[in-house]
Amino acid sequence: MPTDVTTDDVGPERSLAVTLARELLHRSGALRVSIALDADAPAVIECARFGAIVVHEKGGDLALPHDAAEDVELPELAHVRQLPPFEVDADTGSVAGVLGGLEMLGRAVRDIAARLPGASVVAAEFESTDPDCPLGLAARRGETLVVLLGEHEFELDL
16 A cells, blocks of 8 residues: 655655656546656656555655645657647557647657656556547657557657
């Protein structure tokens, strides 16, 4: 069971990751955002709609309130807004939506990844027309964006 703590307990790198995950979640309308933080004290930060932010680390799990790290100053981030669900076909791997929408979300995910240390990875899931198959995006600094849909995995060069 996660333990309730404050951001003072998790340090500045994790506080920034918590803030960036929550900001991406809110601005983009993602279902959830996860960050695999490549830092001196590695951790996985998970932020889902309407839930606590959970930090998974070597010593166990820490539950933070959804508004944790609200005092962390945000850097300027790539433009992103909420979009309607993407139309997807998991069998063929096809994705359709607002013109430029996938690219906008991809740039936002990639931008967050670029602000984190080392080889940190940012992954976000977005609503689709198939509730059993959300659209996933994952990015690491300096690498091509990965689009995940069901069993399909695509690279999107932005």
